Amino acid sequence: MFAARVLFGFLLACSGALGAAPDDATLMALLKERVDDRRWATGVVLGITAPTGNRLLSYGTFGIDDARPVGGDTVFEVASLTKIFTALLLADMAERGKLKIDAPVTTCLHDVMLPSRHGKQITFLDLATHSSGLPLRPTNLASQTGANKYAAYTTTQMFQGLSTYTLERDIGSSFEYSNWGYGLLGHALARCADTSYAALLQQRITGPLRMSDTQIALSAQMKSRMATGHNEQFEPVGPQYMGALVGAAGLFSTANDLLVLIESFVGRKQTALAPAMSRMLTPRRAGDDPSTQMGLGWRITTDQDEQIVWSNGRSDGSRAFMGFNPRTRIGVVALANAATNAGADDIGRHVLDPRQQPLRRHPRIELSASLLERYLGDYRFEDGAKLRIVRDGDLMVSQWRSKQDEDQGASLIHPESERVFNLDDVEARLVFELPVEGKANAVTLEQNGLSFKAERVK
Incomplete structure (x- = not known):
């Protein structure tokens, strides 16, 4: 077992009967603890959709020096939640007969040389389930660390890097989370549709669902509502831009907008995308821990007979989580404006499965x-x-x-x-x-x- 994957993957922390959904007072106390005690953000927003209706809870401010309170229309970097949109575009194109999910990516990129192994080519399914064999980041990225490291990475560089990369494992054989792979997937889908990724996203998803605050390029109005990001040292940082890898993590959005998407996934909002949304959960490949499988974009984690479907993301200055429980039809969005490994992910999971307890604060001592x-x-x-x-x-x-x-x-x-x-x-x-x-x-x-x-x- 790959120890670091166990650490940062999603393993269920408890078992037993499914408990009652947490109430607003309990959740607000957790949001306050994230901001005031742990300092994992200056502002956190939690959106919940359930059969009884929608709830939105928020605590904190836009930034250290910006006292405006965050809320449902506050704009956050949603980082790798973008991958759900990219995977939905793939499922939608398959539903409309524009491509086959198990077809080689070169179906849409005839002029691009992609790595292969033992005569097998990378498929759309391989990219969407993080099993293509491509690593987390491009090997020809100017810097593998530091802020905004993807911003200057061009499509030409992406294809140059892919043309010379040698896969170290068989395609489709194992999980390896890959921003490089999802950047390639977004570009391939746009090429298939003979348009840009941004235009395809607006045409097929954000336009029909009226998610006007989910964008790649920020309007002046969205910039005025954007929470300031904070790095690991809790210092203010600017937005992270993804260059050619926009399909991996390039979106900005709000809790209100993302709730529209989750409402659609649980069937509370009727949409022509429903068949594509259902298709995203059908293919199953190995995930990054024993309890988790990969659908298209979504992780599907099972504890006994209870499943939750989820995704998360982290930018240079933010943390984001969203997911839903197919049985209870409860969905959640959790956004925080600082780069941590936790953010409010555990609170979101607690909403979806109350047996899973939020992170505890342990005793601390001082050592010399x-x-x-x-x-x-x-x-x-x-x-x-x-x-x-x-x-x-x-x-x-x-x-x-x-x-x-x-x-x-x-x-x-x-x-x-x-x-x-x-x-x-x-x-x-x-x-x-x-x-x-x-x-x-x-x-x-x-x-x-x-x-x-x-x-x-x-």
Whole structure:
């Protein structure tokens, strides 16, 4: 099991009978805790659609220096929630007979050289389920880190990078989350329709559903309603632009607009897109944890007989979540204006399945600087995934990398004892093997009853 994927994937934290839906007072307390205590945003908006009607709860402000209260019409970067729109475009084109989901992507890109493996070509289905074998980011990106890293990436660069990339695993064999793949998918669909991605999106989805606040290019009016983003250091940052990878994470939207989309998925709003929406849940491939399968764009996670369908995203300055429970026909949107690994995702999941509890705040103690130095270093899991423990001033940070050495994110960690550190934004902990003197020998990641040991390598 790929340890970092377990950490950042979606594993169910509890079991038993499905509980009652959380009430407004409970949810508002959680939103306040996100802003006032954890400082995971200056503003959070939660939208819920249910058979009893819609609810919208919000707390906080547009920014550190902007005291306007956030609400349903506040504009956020929705990051990888864009992938749901791209996958819906794919399903819609298949429903209308414009393409076949299992056809090679070169069906629409005759003049583009794409990587293949053992004679097999990448299909639309492979891209939409993150099983194409393409990595998270383009290998010819100018920088794999830093703010706004995709903005200057052009279509020409994308195709150049793809033409020389060698796939490291069989196409369709395993899950690997890929912005590169979804950028390619968005461009291929636009080429099939002989238009731009933005025009196709407006023609087929946002126009018919009257989602006027869901856009790639911000109007002046939308800019005036946009929450300021904040980076991991809680500093204000500008919007993240995606260049040629707009189909992966290029959209801006509001909670009110995204609720329209979710209402359509649960059948509360009638739309000609209903067959395409249903088709998105039909193909199933392996997801990024044992409980999760991939549909077209959507993750489908099962606990006993209960399923939730969901997606999330993170930009340089935001966190977004949306999903729905097909049985209860409850849907949720959660938007926060800071780049964290959690945002309000867990609150959204709690709404969809109340057995799943929001992240807890664990006890914390202070340790001496000399003791903290003993944990620092690099550790490797059995499957090749890596963990680095570093200090950022007085803070301790866990940095996660895949066995392909791709960035898997970072989390603050806080000591509960001399051996146990809890992750700040994931319900998991690190247990260090600490000798009487010297550096820690190893560390074990514990989460949801699973344990993964990593030995010190540096």
